[in-house]
Amino acid sequence: MSVKDTYTDAVAGFILEHGLGAVSLRPMAKAAGTSDRMLVYHFGSKAGAIEAGLTRIAERGIEALEALLPPGPRPATELMPMLEGIMRTGAFDASVALLLEVTALSLRGDAPSKLIANRLASDFRDWLAARLTEPERAAELLRGIEGWGVLRGCGLDAPFPTG
Amino acid sequence: MSVKDTYTDAVAGFILEHGLGAVSLRPMAKAAGTSDRMLVYHFGSKAGAIEAGLTRIAERGIEALEALLPPGPRPATELMPMLEGIMRTGAFDASVALLLEVTALSLRGDAPSKLIANRLASDFRDWLAARLTEPERAAELLRGIEGWGVLRGCGLDAPFPTG
DNA sequence: CTACACATGTAGCAATCGCTACAGGGAGTT
DNA sequence: AACTCCCTGTAGCGATTGCTACATGTGTAG
Incomplete structure (x- = not known):
């Protein structure tokens, strides 16, 4: 692993931990x-470092989540409760927060954020489709998961999407 | 309207337009x-100005959305397509982006953001309940709307939640 | 050995940050 | 007239920002 690669990992970790808004070169x-x-x-620049870090995060992407689930596709009635249990631990709060930050920038027209946000979301959607015995429900369930995550971040206890 | 009140409006507008992450005293x-x-x-401080601005935004809250809808509660099968039409215009993209920013901060443990995020979300939920002939579906539909907004921000075209 | 590309430490620049000290201006009260 | 209170402009502080100039180290190829 090259030196730059090591830095990329560190940058990715820093962004995940502190959020996009708190990134500055010296502390990072x-x-x-x-x-x-x-x-x-x-x-090349701060923006370049952030882009590299976010790309690395997108690459790692689902790995951590994947590791917590038994293999193979499941019906939504099985998979969703598993996901709910995992999400409720808060282990992925930082990831959700980062996705929301990137999405907000994307909504405001920031071009690099648009790319990353799209990749993060569609990777998750594809992963979900591969994990479901009803892959055609992936978009709907993803919508429910994202919405649940936002409401959870707001301190509201909405019902987790189910099959 | 007092001088401070005028400033509060201006701060609220600035935050909505540029986002929380872009707030600094001199440009604002x-x-x-x-x-x-x-x-x-x-x-008192930058944080105080932001808090006042966000509170003002929460107060104004639903007004703009309310103005675009015919009065009275509706069944979800009618209300949701109306909302979809409004949201798709992009007129509320800045509001969504701001909610996501505040939610992200809340998820990272920022106490003031927790309060504001909770208020923004529960006001919207209550408004939705009052606007539905099936108010018990408010939480579920709100979850769908928020999720849809996130995916839209990511450039994905998920189905809008329906009745 | 030399040459050259890659990598790094030191120091610092101009800009901006949040915030504050100080000096009033103006309106109302006594 | 003197005093007080709310408000505001000027100037600047120390810290941090992203970034760069310059010198140097380090390893490898010729």
Whole structure:
């Protein structure tokens, strides 16, 4: 793994932990064990570093979630309660928050955010489709999950989408 | 309307237009026709100004949406297509983006954001319940609307929730 | 050994950040 | 007239921002 690759991981971790709005070069570089100078050297700019970090996060994407589930497609009536249990632990709160931040930027017209947001969402949708015995329900259920996540972030206890 | 009240409106407008992440005192004061000095004087701090602006936005809340709809409760099969038409115009993209920003902060543990996010979401939920002939479906439909908004922000065309 | 590309540390620049100290201006009260 | 209270402009502070100039190290190919 190249040096730049290591930095990319560190940047991804920093963004996930602190959020897009809290990114600045010096603290992020410190967390990566290097200097702002090096981040700019390797990624060209702050925006480049963020883009690399977000892309890395999108690549890692579903891995963490995948690891918590038994393999193979399931009917929604089985899969959704499993997902609900996982989401309710809060383990993915940071990921949800980041998705919402990127989505907000995308809604405001930020072009790089549009790309990343689209990738994050469609990767999740495709993963969901592959995990369901009723893949045609993926979009509807994804909509429900995202909405549930937003309401959870707002402190409201909406019902989790079911089969 | 007091001077501070005018500033509050201007701050609310600035936040809606540019997003929470882009708020800084001097540009916001310029948009309000005053100086950073005055915003700090009236609101105590940047955080105080933001809180006042967000509260004002929450107060205004549903007004703009309300104005676009015929009065009285409707069945979901009627109301939801109306909402879909309105949302698809993009007129509320900035509002959605702001809600997502606040929700993200709330998910990361920011206490003031938790309050505002909760108020924004529960006001919308209550409004929806009052607008439906089946008010018990408000939470489920709100979840669908929020999820739809997120996916729309991501550039995905999910189906709008229906009756 | 030399040459050259990659990588890095030090130092600093101009801009912006949130915020504050200080000096009033203007209106109303005594 | 003197005093007080609300409001505002000017100026600036120390910190942080993204980024860069310059010098240097380090490893590899010729």
